[in-house]
Amino acid sequence: FEVVRRRLFRDCKDESARERVCNAFAQLYQDNPGDFPVEARELEYKERMLSCYPIHPEIFDHLYEEWSTLDRFQRTRGVLRLMAAVIHRLWMTSDASPMIMPGSLPMDAPDVRNELTRYLSEEWNGIVDKEVDGTGSTPYLKDKGTPRYGSRMASRRLARTIFLGSAPSARSQSVRGIDLTHIRLGSLQPGENIPLFNDALTSLQNSLSYLYTKNDRCWYDTRPTLRKTMEDRASQLQDSDVLREIETRLKAIRKEPPFAG
Numbered sequence: 001f002e003v004v005r006r007r008l009f010r011d012c013k014d015e016s017a018r019e020r021v022c023n024a025f026a027q028l029y030q031d032n033p034g035d036f037p038v039e040a041r042e043l044e045y046k047e048r049m050l051s052c053y054p055i056h057p058e059i060f061d062h063l064y065e066e067w068s069t070l071d072r073f074q075r076t077r078g079v080l081r082l083m084a085a086v087i088h089r090l091w092m093t094s095d096a097s098p099m100i101m102p103g104s105l106p107m108d109a110p111d112v113r114n115e116l117t118r119y120l121s122e123e124w125n126g127i128v129d130k131e132v133d134g135t136g137s138t139p140y141l142k143d144k145g146t147p148r149y150g151s152r153m154a155s156r157r158l159a160r161t162i163f164l165g166s167a168p169s170a171r172s173q174s175v176r177g178i179d180l181t182h183i184r185l186g187s188l189q190p191g192e193n194i195p196l197f198n199d200a201l202t203s204l205q206n207s208l209s210y211l212y213t214k215n216d217r218c219w220y221d222t223r224p225t226l227r228k229t230m231e232d233r234a235s236q237l238q239d240s241d242v243l244r245e246i247e248t249r250l251k252a253i254r255k256e257p258p259f260a261g
Contacts, residue, residue, distance in 0.1 A: 102165065
């Protein structure tokens with residue numbers, strides 16, 4: 001991790017500032033043990049944050065553990081190329097986040113998105129545009145329509161984190177997806193409201209067509225969820241046909257004992 005970081009950044013000029021940032025993250029994980037992974041509360045994790053700074057270790061973990069299993073993904077060159085695109089975009093937009101996290105990855109930027117989707121099947125491009133990031137995506141519209149989400153970009157940060165942690169191995173994982181503690185680990189920064197992000201995640205789970213949830217784990221897949229299939233089929237029905245079916249069923253119930261239906 002430190003080798004990659006050194007290729008992307010010069011040595012930190014203000015080590016006390018780096019220490020304060022990493023201490024704040026470590027304190028966040030210590031103060032909320034039920035919301036973050038156990039390993040994030042260990043001293044070793046703080047040391048990793050210091051070594052990786054200003055990149056959060058969770059980015060490296062996903063890239064080296066999940067994305068490196070994909071064909072053609074180059075563990076060093078691929079990571080460097082992706083992170084160079086990310087850093088350039090964040091610099092150009094004057095991003096002031098304390099660390100670069102999975103939720104920070106600007107997947108609405110073509111060069112960043114292409115560095116990820118180039119290793120995936122073609123249909124992932126549409127899923128990213130509609131369900132992860134971009135001005136027409138559901139997470140963006142939720143942030144725009146709900147100021148308490150939008151002030152923190154909560155929906156987009158959560159969607160980006162889930163995508164990074166689940167897209168490369170959606171078909172091959174024995175345990176599907178990324179668990180809730182790691183979703184928070186990749187999204188939340190010190191001083192932010194954990195229940196706010198939990199609410200935003202629930203809203204995404206109830207809205208997205210390619211986001212699956214099971215046993216406190218979330219993942220994106222190229223197959224639509226049952227909700228999406230139901231909505232598509234319902235959209236093909238005429239209101240008159242629906243009303244006729246309701247009337248037929250009610251007439252049948254009326255012939256049975258009271259309240260049978």
